Amino acid sequence: MILKEIDEIKKIRKSAQLVSKTLGIMAKEIKPGITSLYLDKIAEEFILDNNAIPGFKGYNNFPNTLCISVNNQVVHGIPCDKPLNEGDIISIDCGVINDGYFGDHAYTFKVGEVTKEINKLLDVTKNSLYEGIDAMIENNRIGDIGSAIQRYINLHGYGIVKELVGHGLGENLHEEPEVPNYGRKGTGKIIKNGLVLAIEPMINLGTEKISLDDDEWTIVTLDGLYSAHFEHNIALINGKPEILSTFDFIYDALGIKSDEEKRFKNFFD
């Protein structure tokens, strides 16, 4: 695995923050009746206006700037012209390249009001991400991150998608090590200062089993139940996890007050 110097981490942070701002714009636009293709267009223009490159477009021939996955779609959904409905959930995953370094993070938004059951799925999935980040400390191991996520998710009986994982991040979108959202404590590579990870639990309301849609990109749940996805980029600095991305732009747009990221902001903020 590649350990980064502070000046490299700064570049990843700049890219991650541009993704964060893009997601903040998405938060303002999402409502019943709009299409994921419309969101994709706005995001692409915003990224280009900021002199950055959409990181997903063309990656393994992916056709768009955003991966947009609605309801039973887990990840890698392709933006389309189908309008969103009240009660839908929409996972937006965005990557950018700025100065040669990637940012890559994701948030699952509500379209209007959603059911109590879906609200809980979103809360628990996001909380599991922070459980994982808490375990990213010096001399812990990669398995400690997955173990923390799994322990928390198991309390709620949801399905953890196992085939798709988090990853190292830097000059490449996907670097070593893989970061599964399950695992055993004390196993895997040792976490060292300079490691930059994308941690990204993908959590299903029902079965953990997934399948690949006919478009050969979109991952869907096998039982058709909803799925949530939250992703942050984190660097290990001075032995502690430092969050490089932020949901603050989303929360500002939605009028939500949150200090959930506070404990991961020690170096840059």
Ligand code: MG
């Ligand atoms: Mg992502």
Ligand code: MG
């Ligand atoms: Mg990722």
